[in-house]
Amino acid sequence: MNFIKTSLLLLFFTFLGTAQTTNKTQNPISKAQFIEELIAKMTVEEKLGQLNLPTSGDITTGQANSSDVAKNIKEGKVGGLFNIKSASKIREVQKIAVEQTRLKIPLLFGMDVIHGYETTFPIPLGLSSTWNLSLIERSAQIAAKEASADGINWTFSPMVDISPDPRWGRVSEGSGEDPYLGSQIAKAMVKGYQGTDLSLNSTILACVKHFALYGAPEAGREYNTVDMSRIRMYNDYFPPYKAAVDAGVGSVMASFNEVDGVPATANKWLMTEVLRNQWKFKGFVVTDYTAVQELMEHGIGDFQTVSAAALKAGIEMDMVSGGFLNTLKKSLDEGKVSMQQIDNAVRLILNAKYDLGLFEDPYRYCDLKRNKTDIFTKENRAEARKTAAESFVLLKNDNQLLPLKKAGTIAIVGPLGNNAVNMPGTWSVATKHEMAIPLLKGMQEVLGQSAKVIYAKGSNLTEDAAYEERATMFGKTLNRDSRTKEQLLNEALQIAGQADIIVAALGESSEMSGESSSRTELEIPSVQKELLAALLKTGKPVVLVLFTGRPLVLVEEDKNLSAILNVWFPGTEAGYAIADVLFGDENPSGKLTATFPRSVGQIPIYYSHKNTGRPLTNKEGKFVKFLSNYIDERNEPLYPFGYGLSYTTFKYDNLKVSSPTMTFSDKITVSVDVSNTGNFDGKEVVQLYSRDVVGSVTRPIKELKGFQKIALKKGEKKTVSFELSVGDLKFYDSNLDFVAEPGVFEFFIGTNSDVQQKVSIELVK
Template structure:
């Protein structure tokens, strides 16, 4: 045993020495380079620009790009892709600037590059961390093949208000699940070697609390207690930092009254001093400049404030480039402030291997080998199918038989333009598989498919104009709504089953796409009502970038399958699930409300002194007069074509000490007629604490495959760390007392046991 201990110690010492050597070499290289840089060149490294005309991500573009690059006034660039174009731009920096410092090339690779995966909210619904990591790894491989090696992803903002359009870009409402997804995506993008030509630097965003914008309105103010920050909103950012993320992006909103981009407590005290982050911080798109509108001064003032707060790179606004020299002369910042930020940017370039080979990502043979391959599309198809959530399945109408006649209707049934979803600027919608095409591919000769549009996504041309900024997403048919409806009803009358594909256009969610109405547009609601009147089995395939209020649709439909926006293989993946080639296993990562008046609604709410017990209205309890407290579909919810039975929940001990591990086990049996996967979820409630605690918190989950009739024992481990929280003094503590453990298929898990924790 001693030999093993000594060997481990020796290996650890050797690894430590190697790391120290690398750090010393990096420090030496960067210090020597900086000793030759002028003040203007150092400030230039803090400038991130976009030339426009490439990948659209914002409303402002940079000017005089070529001249600035040659003058050493650009540290990074985005909106350019393709190995030849990237090499051409990099050549300007490496061969025509005085010191030849290479640039960073970035982009928003949010859910895939050219091979587009489901939107992140959908991907999180798979509850499959290995799959999520694999999609990030594939995205990195594709993007780097096209010359992009710095990614503005993952977005890890916790979001509990579906009015906010950017819920589509995150992993939902839960801090624990969000943290696991954040780590998986960072691992996927960055891999084990950041200097590899197939990995890319990840950027966790948006630091911080952006998902809690008041009224669900994008870019709006955020105000919350520090305790809520630390317990509910900050964990995914920290998880990404702990996973080694190379970059952090500041958010648009304010935090404690100070915009995040200029918030020293956030970017330095918390991020660096408490969490130990050693990468660089970039602003969001012109968020430095936008601090003027926040009321914090002119461009010079807010630029100085941001630099001193810990911001290292200014995205597009060029406030650093144009004002920092003057602020230095006036004593508002120090040369050390500039040097610190410059060093962090240069260190990132060193870690990426750019000083060794600035053209390592410019291999012109890679795009054809690595982008949009059959393997990549197969992964996109798998990821999409695994992300779908079966919300309802009466009379076991699903899976569909490969016989008879199917009426396929709805404005999204044959709409390539809406399959990729929001924030897919690098994808080509015309390469996506529409639902009609996918169903034809899967149905075979025994199925007759009749198709009709049935309705527009919306009949409102003014609304459509807002949605169609990046291309046609809502296309209002030349035919009248009445004509479209009659056509759909005519083919439905000849069908055995109706499949209606309805929901949001892709740009009805995402950035600058907040909504106060969570209903389907009236044009589609009318279609669903009339289809239901036919008496035929009605399968609703719903697409959206957010939870919708689907009370009426849930009552009218025989079955409902939530498919988010599924990505490039949308139609094939939907057909896989509808016909039973894959048994749906997705679970919701955001609660679906009954109406917008319940918002924000989330499962881990705190206890109240007057809780409503059950759904029956009781006066002077915490409830509504016009609707129950319960959501339409709870967090963690999702059905399968088979049935699962939970029983025999067991705890290894009744009393847990801080040094021990609590083993939790439950028996899971597939009692249905299909093989399938189930996401087993473990929740904990702290019954007595020094502050009010949530009624339930997710603390573990496992995705389990069972053949029909098979039983498995599923095991979890709970430690004091899972029981800990931030108290009133922001101390992370696990307090003695009683705890409940719940295990089941969703956040309404019924099986429960109690144990006592002793500090």
Template sequence: MISVKKTLTAMVSCVFALTATAQDADMDKFVSDLMSRMTLQEKIGQLNLQVAGDITTGQAQDTQVAGLIKSGGMGGVFNLKGVDKIKALQKVAVEQSRLGIPLLVGMDVIHGYETIFPIPFALSCSWDMSAIEEAARIAAKEASADGINWVFSPMVDICVDARWGRVSEGNGEDPYLGSQIAKAMIRGYQGDYSSNANVMACLKHFALYGAVESGLDYNTVDMSRLRMFNQYFPPYKAAVEAGAGSIMSSFNVVDGIPATANKWLLDDVLRNLWKFDGFVATDYGSIGEMITHGVGGDLKRASALALNAGTDMDMCSMGFIGTLEQSVKDGTVSEEAINTACRRVLEAKYKLGLFADPYKYCDTKRRKRDIFTADNRAAARRIAAETFVLLKNQDNLLPLKREGKIALIGPLANTRANMAGTWCVAYTPDKYSTLKEGFERALKGKAELLYAQGCNLMADSLRQRAAEFGKTIERGDDAALKAEALAVAARADVIVCAMGESADMSGECASRSDLRLPDVQRELLAELVKLGKPVVMLNFSGRPTVLTWEQDNVDAILNVWFGGSETADAVCDVLFGDVAPSGRLSMTFPRATGQLPMYYNHMNTGRPVPEGTKDFRKYATNWLDNVNDPLYPFGYGLTYTTFSYGKPVVTGSGRNFKASVTVTNTGSRDAYEVVQLYMRDPVASVVRPVKELKGFSRVMLKAGESKEVVLDITEKELSYYNAEGRQVFEPGKFDIMLGHDSRSLQSVSITAE
């Protein structure tokens, strides 16, 4: 008998389906009517996306950009800040062009607008999907309050090589975790488009950008399709299934063809296999860069290749607007292909509600009400604290007591602009606190704060490369700075070192060949350790860095990444024990840069070395000069308490199981534990990874409390993708593993049929 609940659910689903169908029909009718009145050049104009440039409100209609908009030659602009400026340009489009088609207005809102959240890689270390969705929702609310209706985020590129600087913009190395985050961010940004506080997301970078060789930005990507579908594609697919409205193609080549003009990627996979129904925009100038790659030969040919492959919008190369009309005359591009691309762009504007109300995102009252508010900042502070990962805590040095004399030393201790991290286009650093200011607030009336910069960020020869966007750190004489730091440290009871990367040492075009702490910082840290006093390292970074010496010599290490506008207070919340650290690594930390690329879900060789092996084994898969294991494994993270795990139990049959384990907080502090479920398929038609994350649960446990954590295992978790992107289930034995991280696991075997 069918239950009443199931019947009602089915009825509601039918109503939603009928409503969606009616909305699609309305949109189709509207867009078809509009396109029937458009000239070919006006259709091509909708495919043109340009930087707005330096526009003042009163002069907006007199700019070169405005001239293009009036003639119907531009579908969107980006990286223009200020609702008044945006409204002025939108008025040009709506009131002065022939057909009054409104503009898409985009921006690189990567991890916040003016209230800045932790960099995306840090957010992924929270393993908290509700917090990540909240961060995206607040970012959308602030950006839309300033006129933005389209954000170039989320970036979901999987990366297993920390030398690549854009690790900071992604979600780490794991396809399952990355997929959950991709869905959360799409939900947060877009909602259902009904509110002017929602924006359209632009998923990036499709595809495989995180797999560039040597971690060198914009570099070649070459891999099997089996690896694409199983290791790199899942987060893109998850975002598409979550309803991502647009997608940005990547700079790199795939199978020898630039992604910008790769028909297999954009049509066969994205649209035909995954049923994506939004539009595809290029990355900055990438159609023109196809010529440098060695494909196309000239801008006209490259533009035709890109459009015919499924690219809908050209960012900044002026290839579509300048050449497509002639290509139609030449017969290398059909008008039907231009119609298809134009329709996709117009449908995006319809979904956003811009045709119903072109000024939906131009409410000038919202800026004061919705941007950098106390509530937004409180959320950013709380979420930042969740992202910090405690890597070492010898003798429970942390949390620090608010007493005695505390020395704060390091080049990251008193810099305002570096706290937010990379890719903060709209940020307002003058409003943000330095770490030193946060310490002063946290310790006021309770402990004495001593401060010294201690050293420069790095040796003079490379320092300018790490401050390309004005995030400079005051430079002084290294010998004098060190002498001052040692004198200050000599007076202190405990030393806190704020060291690591500056904000622009990670991000786009910030590849590094050596991931150790920069030279002069290493030298200072070694001198401070020699004093014999407790030393805490606050490691600022936008990627996994090499902390092997620090692990062996420093008492406590807290990785704080770049926590956003509220970094200073969030660090103090965790350091002084108001919040227990709960972050877990979403990417493996190597012992040496030479181990890269490195990732936990690798495949076995025919001569593997067991995990934990310390001795060298001849004619086996290991290094002469290092062990195979990472310094810190994927999923790792400590807190201010301890947890114990009971024996895992797996129940079920066929292709549906439940894995359960009882977890107990055996310490004296309340804290979150992230219970992680991994799986291995030991016998398959193709080689499968040694383990894969297939589920997790972030659970709060009070001191002494026990909870049973139950995680589902379905056919989806038991399957993999073949080289055609089709899901494959093969019955047989599977190893189910539960535990604290990818290294600390207990295993149970099941048989699925």
């Protein structure tokens, strides 16, 4: 009787929207017992409803009860919603779930909170370029605090897909090409979102995506086929996903692409053998948007067949397709899926809701006071400004043209010089884009009365109006100018003639990169290149402020310009942060996390490549017949992984290792002295690389094994040390065993991946 009484009390408290479970009731029961009791009460239809994740559709404030989605919620056909914003609206919808359904199970509310909420931080590729894990974690923490104050309890982030191909537009949403760095960032993001207690109303459930290999589509084309060996999967692509799982991520999103010829959404080896059995993942897996439905286009069956295949592979929640909701009952009746498989999926989703504290208080994320005090605050914007400044990468600075003096007349020229809505970048769905700070406003406010700032657009984004429309979707217009190219250029030259220095604000619009924004050409659009050439002909100093969501081909710009500052898409505080760096209030310290090619023909290009049997060893770019090189281009990139300049200079000396040998139970220390030899205080990312000289399978020429971001005052010197154990030297061999093999290892420490200075050790049994 006590068992029945406790269960009835729990459901009663749920109905009231107050604390009703677990360790806070007078008759506490365990999480597992609570979930099992609830599952036992559910009909098949209610169970399938928990596996269904539709979009919010037609729900509007004050009319939630009359919406089509509300009808499905009342019938127990919805487990969660996404893309619904505002605590008041979400409270209305949650009230339907917990007061107007039979079992009163609360909903999950998800959103693509990718690089901030209303306070938007740099795009993830920019965030990764800080190499500052505490800043990255803090950005996720602020995003969680803001999103949770607006009713959101689940984010579809972090995206940790490794990509060596900048033609793929979604490289903007990841952390670059390196699995070690990507793994560290994955852990930091999960910790930032989820904290140490998911039941706190300032934390939200994270979702690592896209599992797996999404960043390696053939030809760099979105959603395209992926095909690679398993040894490469394990060594180069899997580590960031596993790092997120090890960090306790609560959910995983399946990728659109196929893996070993089977689409990820129906791939049992991937979702069950790797994720569950090998990595011990305990959360739930959600599909990407309509991915179950898309399995039919992949050619593996009709709607009922592919829905059953996804469930049996290890998918728990179906986003938008409705395949689980509408076909699994029939598959169950026909013996094509089992009740155990359905119950297991339901159990994992209910576990997440329990961990979020939704059974205790389904309205814990709907505090209207927090909605007014915790979002887009002065403090959060200050963090975004600081983080953006640290993400910028100084690509060139001949003759110390930068930092600029706060004096004279400065001309801002370019289609991105006075445009707020493009500053937050792609995947900034919760941002109030009109509140972002464009470059013109930022420079004017930072300079005040100390200098004059003038502006001309100079050109449209592209000459092709249709292309510009595709590149400025979702309201991110650049307000295409109806004047001719010549008229725009003449105005720009007139403005430039009045200036002492020209700041050219050029590059991509925010939607030229991101999902479904693959490009075959990676240069700055030709009309902008013509504008830049004309500005250079004035003889005035020109600084290129480059906006981009991916590595671009900048050979001409590197040749002709004295200063290039890559600012990615910096977020809501863009203009202030750019001005801080241009005028030296902040010293740039960003480093590239993705290689910048000299030509699209070099792609895929990445630092940790392997040698061929006929490697090109000269560094002069000279063609040598019958070696591995091009006849029309150099082998090396324009800017290597880890590259980035500062207004000061750093010197590396005294590279050494604590012992020339290391056993499998030992640890060794590799150290170097780093000195600030320039005229400014600055920050440097000290990077440690290794090479396994001889292996049972071929090994990369360099692999990142550690990094430290240090601050050095002018004239200051520090010793930077890295401690390594045998675990840092392991890799997956041809049997997919994680091993370290005896032999010689070389270590390199320097300012980017092109470092040559090295020391060696021998690993012995």
